[in-house]
Amino acid sequence: xxxxxxxxxxxxxxxxxxxxxxxxxxxxxxxxxxxxxxxxxxxxxxxxxxxxxxxxxxxxxxxxxxxxxxxxxxxxxxxxxxxxxxxxxxxx
Numbered sequence: 833x834x835x836x837x838x839x840x841x842x843x844x845x846x847x848x849x850x851x852x853x854x855x856x857x858x859x860x861x862x863x864x865x866x867x868x869x870x871x872x873x874x875x876x877x878x879x880x881x882x883x884x885x886x887x888x889x890x891x892x893x894x895x896x897x898x899x900x901x902x903x904x905x906x907x908x909x910x911x912x913x914x915x916x917x918x919x920x921x922x923x924x
Contacts (some may be wrong), residue, residue, distance in 0.1 A: 836881040838874045843867055846900045864900070868907050875911035876907035884908075 844863055849856035874881040890904065 835883065836879075837883045837885060838870065838881045839885045839887065840867070840870060841886070843886065843890050844892040845890060845904060846896050847892040864903065867904065871907050871911045884911075 838885060843863065845867060849859040852859050869883065873879055876885050887913060891900070
């Protein structure tokens with residue numbers, strides 16, 4: 833039996849990218865889009881994974897915009913077919 837794991841790290845969703853000037857918002861959208869595509873890939877019948885691990889920073893700030901938080905959680909929930917765990921913060 834094998835276990836397929838998708839490991840994502842330091843996504844920093846919502847990052848502003850000020851160094852990109854006028855293209856900063858486009859890069860912000862690109863990061864969210866890449867995250868959504870990775871989760872869709874993990875949930876696809878062609879490439880099913882058993883576990884998605886997100887290490888490091890999912891969001892760029894400790895207090896992300898509610899809309900962004902909702903989009904990320906909705907994406908994960910839509911891909912979830914078994915038990916899903918959404919930690920709400922550190923316990924220690």
